[in-house]
Amino acid sequence: MRRPALYSSSPRAAQSADDLPAADAASDIAPAAPAAPAQRWQPGRRSFALLLLASAGLIGGTLFYGQRHGGLSLTQKDIDAAVLRTLQTNTLPSAAAKAAEIIRPSVVRVVGYGPEKATPEAKTEKRGRNLAKGKPPEAPAPPGEVERGVGTGVVIIDKGVILTNLHVVAGAEKIKVTFYDGLEADATIINVQPENDLAVLQAKKIPDDLIAASMRSTDGLQSGDQVVAVGFPFGIGPSVSSGVVSGLKRAFRSPEGKQELSNLIQFDAAANPGNSGGPLVNMDGEVLGIVTAILNPTQARTFIGIGFAVPIENAASAVGTPPF
Template identity: 75%
Template sequence: MRRPAFYSRSPRTLPLAAEQAAEQADAPASPDAVGHGAQAAPSSRAGWQPARRSFALLIVLCAALVTGAALWAPRPGSKALTQKDIDAAVLRTLQTNTLPSPAAKAADIIRPSVVRVVSYGTEKNTPEARLQKRGRNLAKGKAPDADSPPGEVERGVGTGVVIVDKGVILTNLHVVAGADKIKVTFFDGLEAIATVTGVQPENDLAVLQAQKVPDDLIPATMRSTADLRPGDQVAAVGFPFGIGPSVSAGVVSGLNRSFRSPEGKQELGNLIQFDAAANPGNSGGPLINMDGEVLGIVTAILNPTQQRTFIGIAFAIPIENAASAAGSPPF
């Protein structure tokens, strides 16, 4: 059953064990109990009561403490563990086991929702189009200025993020504007034709609908930027110059920024400024937090030269604006 776009409203989720205990505490004891006036608890997690959840979590924590005490209790004839012994064991574990970075864990979460977006049509003769062409050729081991084969011309490469599992995708309008055909490639390698179903030119946003999708397509979780602060860790996932999916990490540099396109044709406002590396091809991709939740859609980089490459300043459209382009409800 298809479900609507999912919004995260909590910075943390309950541990799996706590969720299972809460579900058991929330369920009716038996059919007889229901028949004698007790009402069955709702099966939806939205129906949980805070008191029940707290009680269930308390039970789990108490059980964990009891189990821990039993495990660490000294046995007859054995040496009692000291805090120094515990600290040494923890340090030894940290030294011998490499833990994944927060950005790596976040990228693993969002990667199944990221798609490669390619537009086809008459190739443009703009600086950005020429730069993208050189990047694509180099990625394929060709000469930088090698011509495309006759026929279908790959005009632009960008990124998109799935927000509804029936194949609704957010990307940048400039990635697909004027394309004769749009093709998206999903995480599992499935390629599909996509059509534009909505645009929001003032925010450089487009909504795509893929004509076919993987059976197990996972939509991204979107996160409000209301509590976002400069210095918060973020990561950008996309296909710079068509290579990817690639991940770059950094921090939020500023909020409520403005950006004017190099041609001066458009000015975007209320942008998230960040310093995770972004280049042509990252456009339309997700900017995520360390929980793998989408904070915004990468849309532009600032470079005072004509090179159109990253020098440390990039911008993303807040997800509140991006989701409204797809008709999703606000947070």
């Protein structure tokens, strides 16, 4: 039985209604009172839990033996020292590694095929992809299908509904997505939201155990909160970068000046061409936004520390069902 898209309420939104600030008049999002999030097992927490269970089992067995045989008696200080030793002598995964482990099965590589673009930006991206594949920067494209654009997508409904950036697939004659298990499938555009540079794809074939990402409201998100970006920069990936939220409600105008995006999340986790359309997640692996742009005043089209993501409230509404 297919599961609908998963949503989690903001942990900071769990305060009482009297404590909440007035709604921002500049925002077009009016978050409803969130429901208590359902508890679910997070695979990234497994190693930490197993270590604590092992410590608890060892301590419990020692206590039982001591009580039965009238010998060893452990104090609370002994127990604390045993747990501390377990934590100090075992390497636990970082918070970013746990977040990446949770979201990775929902991340897909998106490739648009069609006539090759002749813009300077497209040529820069092509050189980057060639270098990533170990080819000369100006290596010609192979005959047949030409990669018009490479980006990232995230599965938000486990029947194969994928969010990505519109600029990744715009003008493509054919779209292919590659899932976490290596399955490659054709995909079609089923909806677009040009004002937020978003496209919704439907994969024609999906893995049997496809996992949809969970989404978290950005209500309560603050500058300094840790985030992770997962995607395919220059086609390499899935690649993981981590950083923090640098600002909220930012605006960005495309280098060509053709489009201006607003209400964006600014972040400093490394992102480059190919990260477009990928998820920006919190430390629980929940999607906060869709990576859509990087700021670089030069023509290099490389990351200098400022990236932007469309908040998940806007992104999920492109599917037709606002989540919060």
